[in-house]
Amino acid sequence: MVQALLPFPHIDPVLLHIWGPFEIRWYALSYIAGLVAAWWGIVWTLRQKALWAHPPFNGKPPATEDDIGDLVVWATFGVILGGRLGWVLLYGTVLCSVTPEQAGFCQGLPMGFLTNPLRIIAAWEGGMSFHGGLLGVVVAVWLFCRRRKLSLLSVADLACAFAPLGLFFGRLANFIKPELWGRVTDSPLGMIFPGAGPLPRHPSQLYEAALEGVVLFIILQIALRVFRLHERPGLLSALFFLGYGTFRFICEFFREPDTAFLGPVSMGMALSIPVWLTAGALFVVALRKPART
Numbered sequence: 001m002v003q004a005l006l007p008f009p010h011i012d013p014v015l016l017h018i019w020g021p022f023e024i025r026w027y028a029l030s031y032i033a034g035l036v037a038a039w040w041g042i043v044w045t046l047r048q049k050a051l052w053a054h055p056p057f058n059g060k061p062p063a064t065e066d067d068i069g070d071l072v073v074w075a076t077f078g079v080i081l082g083g084r085l086g087w088v089l090l091y092g093t094v095l096c097s098v099t100p101e102q103a104g105f106c107q108g109l110p111m112g113f114l115t116n117p118l119r120i121i122a123a124w125e126g127g128m129s130f131h132g133g134l135l136g137v138v139v140a141v142w143l144f145c146r147r148r149k150l151s152l153l154s155v156a157d158l159a160c161a162f163a164p165l166g167l168f169f170g171r172l173a174n175f176i177k178p179e180l181w182g183r184v185t186d187s188p189l190g191m192i193f194p195g196a197g198p199l200p201r202h203p204s205q206l207y208e209a210a211l212e213g214v215v216l217f218i219i220l221q222i223a224l225r226v227f228r229l230h231e232r233p234g235l236l237s238a239l240f241f242l243g244y245g246t247f248r249f250i251c252e253f254f255r256e257p258d259t260a261f262l263g264p265v266s267m268g269m270a271l272s273i274p275v276w277l278t279a280g281a282l283f284v285v286a287l288r289k290p291a292r293t
Contacts, residue, residue: 005189006190006191008192008193008194011026011176013176013177026177027177029173030170030172031080031169033169034165034166034167034170035075035076035166037165037169038072038159038162038163039069041162041165042068042158042161042162043065046061046063046065051228054228054231057154057231062155063148063150063154063155067148068158070144071140071141071144071155071159074141074143074144075140075159077136078133078137079133079137079140079166082129082136082137082139082140083128083129083130083132083136084120084129085132085136086129086131086132086133086135087128087132088113088127089132090131090132090267091105091127092110092119092127093110095258095267096110097110098261105127130170131271134163134244134275137159138156141155153233153282153285153286154230157230157234157236157237158230160220160236160239160241161220161224161240162217163240164212164216164217164220164240164244165217167208167213167216167244168209168213168214168217171208171213172205172206172209174208175203175206175209178195178196179205180204180255180256181193181202181203181204181255181256182202182203182255182256183201183254183256184197184201185202186200187202189202189203190203191203201256202254204255204256207254208247208248211247212244212247212248216243219239220236220239220240220243223235233286234282234283234285234286235282235286237282237286238283238286240279241276241282242276242279245273245275245276245279246272246276248268248272249268249269249272251268252269
């Protein structure tokens with residue numbers, strides 16, 4: 001085993017101590033940064049008239065800037081509620097029921113949710129699911145579009161085109177905390193993470209930030225601005241789900257699993273399956289109708 005060649009930066013997860021228990025954490029700021037960056041990106045895209053000149057839009061974007069500002073509020077609640085409930089159901093309940101003795105975070109779960117219901121909402125103790133947050137945003141977008149009578153697929157395409165920004169900031173927050181580190185490695189990229197033992201590990205959070213964040217964002221922007229896939233509503237969303245599920249599956253080979261799930265298949269790998277199925281359904285919906293001219 002070689003020595004880790006990349007030093008862990010040891011960034012304080014608390015950016016600012018305000019008073020007593022009140023503090024500003026990088027983790028919370030990552031959610032804010034992701035939502036604000038996506039908001040700005042969508043508004044900027046709506047202002048580019050050339051993107052909306054062709055059918056099915058014919059010069060009229062699928063939403064107004066005010067719509068997007070309100071949608072950000074809905075999405076904020078969606079990502080927080082979905083992320084927490086997703087963790088409670090998928091990890092605190094399912095995973096802790098299957099292998100409670102191997103998952104250090106279980107600590108009496110899932111029965112602990114019944115004996116102390118406060119643990120269901122205790123996100124400050126740790127526990128947010130990216131898949132749950134993703135589902136929460138999907139529900140929020142669906143409800144919002146139904147209320148405003150907007151095109152669900154077109155608005156979803158806009159949201160998905162900038163969703164990787166949130167994934168990027170979220171993975172950076174995982175790295176700073178630090179949590180969700182990688183498997184033990186003899187790679188020169190290995191780092192020794194606080195709380196993860198003396199052996200170097202893959203900085204898998206950075207791998208995910210690069211693939212799920214930067215690379216996926218670039219792919220979607222090229223698909224939007226060069227290939228104009230948004231003119232077939234649902235196609236950008238399908239590409240996002242396909243890319244996220246694939247990159248997450250790949251990164252699971254480098255990330256330390258929370259615990260054994262189904263043999264060599266981790267929970268993250270298993271959750272990529274419904275993400276791919278969603279992508280497949282969106283591809284069918286987007287491509288089954290002839291392109292409008």
